[in-house]
Amino acid sequence: MGEPVEHRDVADALVIGTGPAGLSIAAELGSRGLQVIGLSPAEPTAAWPNTYGIWCDELESLLLADMLGHRWSDCMVYMGSTATALNRDYGLIDKTKLQTYFLHRCDRHSVVWHQGTAAQINHSSDVSCITTQDGKQLTARIVVDASGHRPALVQRPPLANVAYQAAYGIVGRFSKPPIRPQQFVLMDYRADHLTADERAQPPTFLYAMDLGDGVYFVEETSLAHSPAIAFEELERRLRQRLAHSGVEVTEVHHIERCLFPMNLPMPFLDQPVVGFGGAASMVHPASGYMVGSLLRRGPILAEAIAQALNGASSPQQTARAAWQALWSPERLRKYYLYRFGLSNLLTFDEPQLHDFFHAFFQLSKPQWSGFLADTLTMPELMLAMITLFGKTTNDVRQELLKASWSDRKLLWRSLLAQ
Numbered sequence: 001m002g003e004p005v006e007h008r009d010v011a012d013a014l015v016i017g018t019g020p021a022g023l024s025i026a027a028e029l030g031s032r033g034l035q036v037i038g039l040s041p042a043e044p045t046a047a048w049p050n051t052y053g054i055w056c057d058e059l060e061s062l063l064l065a066d067m068l069g070h071r072w073s074d075c076m077v078y079m080g081s082t083a084t085a086l087n088r089d090y091g092l093i094d095k096t097k098l099q100t101y102f103l104h105r106c107d108r109h110s111v112v113w114h115q116g117t118a119a120q121i122n123h124s125s126d127v128s129c130i131t132t133q134d135g136k137q138l139t140a141r142i143v144v145d146a147s148g149h150r151p152a153l154v155q156r157p158p159l160a161n162v163a164y165q166a167a168y169g170i171v172g173r174f175s176k177p178p179i180r181p182q183q184f185v186l187m188d189y190r191a192d193h194l195t196a197d198e199r200a201q202p203p204t205f206l207y208a209m210d211l212g213d214g215v216y217f218v219e220e221t222s223l224a225h226s227p228a229i230a231f232e233e234l235e236r237r238l239r240q241r242l243a244h245s246g247v248e249v250t251e252v253h254h255i256e257r258c259l260f261p262m263n264l265p266m267p268f269l270d271q272p273v274v275g276f277g278g279a280a281s282m283v284h285p286a287s288g289y290m291v292g293s294l295l296r297r298g299p300i301l302a303e304a305i306a307q308a309l310n311g312a313s314s315p316q317q318t319a320r321a322a323w324q325a326l327w328s329p330e331r332l333r334k335y336y337l338y339r340f341g342l343s344n345l346l347t348f349d350e351p352q353l354h355d356f357f358h359a360f361f362q363l364s365k366p367q368w369s370g371f372l373a374d375t376l377t378m379p380e381l382m383l384a385m386i387t388l389f390g391k392t393t394n395d396v397r398q399e400l401l402k403a404s405w406s407d408r409k410l411l412w413r414s415l416l417a418q
């Protein structure tokens with residue numbers, strides 16, 4: 001378990017990272033009366049680099065709707081010749097506001113931030129000690145690793161074929177609106193602008209929104225592919241798509257290059273460090289969303305940690321209780337079912353993808369929205385998937401049946417994970 005650790009200045013919890021996962025869990029732990037310290041290479045006030053989209057009802061149910069910076073009611077999906085109105089509001093998080101909200105909560109509960117990069121961890125029977133790259137040591141009764149998709153400390157089994165969501169986006173002005181004014185486009189998989197050869201390549205879609213004052217965000221997105229689709233290819237496709245509609249980019253305000261893993265394996269749930277956020281494989285494996293899930297699951301994790309620390313347990317015992325709360329058997333089963341869904345998506349060609357999503361958005365709104373936000377119970381999720389199977393084409397059904405054999409391990413785990 002490593003070298004002995006001195007007991008000077010022992011905090012209850014040490015949080016690694018100040019992204020959405022780190023700040024939210026630090027605030028939740030602090031609000032339970034725990035003495036929390038945090039560690040990150042940058043100041044906790046350093047701006048988050050990513051733009052976060054979310055379904056508005058997810059924030060409303062958490063009484064956080066005022067964290068929205070933008071909101072759209074005209075939300076569309078385009079698949080081949082079919083246009084589907086989603087009748088569900090989508091929003092962009094005002095990330096400065098959300099970050100400030102968490103920082104204020106952390107301040108109120110006296111969270112102390114340290115600057116540095118976690119390099120090593122040692123555990124004793126009652127505390128864990130982090131050593132930073134520049135040799136500083138920080139000690140706590142439990143360490144929460146929220147350092148993102150390539151975690152500093154959390155260990156997981158290797159996976160050969162990691163599938164990445166990749167996107168290339170432009171925020172700017174255009175010679176004419178690239179989408180309808182005041183519109184949000186979740187997915188536009190229309191591919192008339194591509195040659196037959198290009199259409200045989202892995203499909204990508206347009207994710208786009210009107211940001212107001214003549215500014216739009218347009219992003220060519222690969223939902224998931226292994227290896228990741230290159231940014232150059234995504235940019236080429238985006239420009240080709242815009243040119244096909246007679247749209248020119250006239251001003252570039254910001255370029256977004258988005259890349260993150262979708263199917264990271266479950267971390268080892270018996271390790272003496274707990275993860276949260278990307279570090280804990282919390283990205284929804286079939287949609288790529290995570291922020292709503294962080295906000296819903298942070299209080300559950302913090303409560304489990306507070307209770308375990310109340311019982312004066314070792315880092316190993318506390319982390320075990322924390323992992324079990326974060327990844328309960330039902331959550332684990334859903335995770336494997338979503339991963340099964342993702343591995344299907346990876347095999348579909350363009351027509352199959354169209355048929356699949358066409359059927360998906362024909363599910364009842366509670367079903368498709370609960371699937372995307374990960375708010376369905378396991379029986380509800382199974383029912384949604386069976387309904388989708390019934391609604392889709394024979395071609396897609398055949399692919400799903402084939403996958404239920406080739407990906408039977410994921411399917412078994414979705415039934416049996418403990």
Ligand SMILES: Cc1cc2nc3c(=O)[nH]c(=O)nc-3n(C[C@H](O)[C@H](O)[C@H](O)COP(=O)(O)OP(=O)(O)OC[C@H]3O[C@@H](n4cnc5c(N)ncnc54)[C@H](O)[C@@H]3O)c2cc1C
Pocket residue numbers: 016017018019020021022039040041042050051052053054116117118119146147148149152256257258259260276277278279283288289290291292
């Ligand atoms: C461009 C992009 C767009 C995305 N858009 C959305 C979206 O619209 N909606 C959605 O729900 N999800 C989205 N995601 C997915 C996911 O929500 C994000 O990746 C999210 O930022 C993950 O949060 P996190 O806090 O786990 O990690 P991060 O945001 O990556 O934060 C990690 C933190 O850990 C720190 N850190 C790293 N290593 C160390 C170390 N060794 N020691 C100390 N600190 C360390 C970093 O400095 C940082 O503060 C997006 C991802 C990307 C990349």
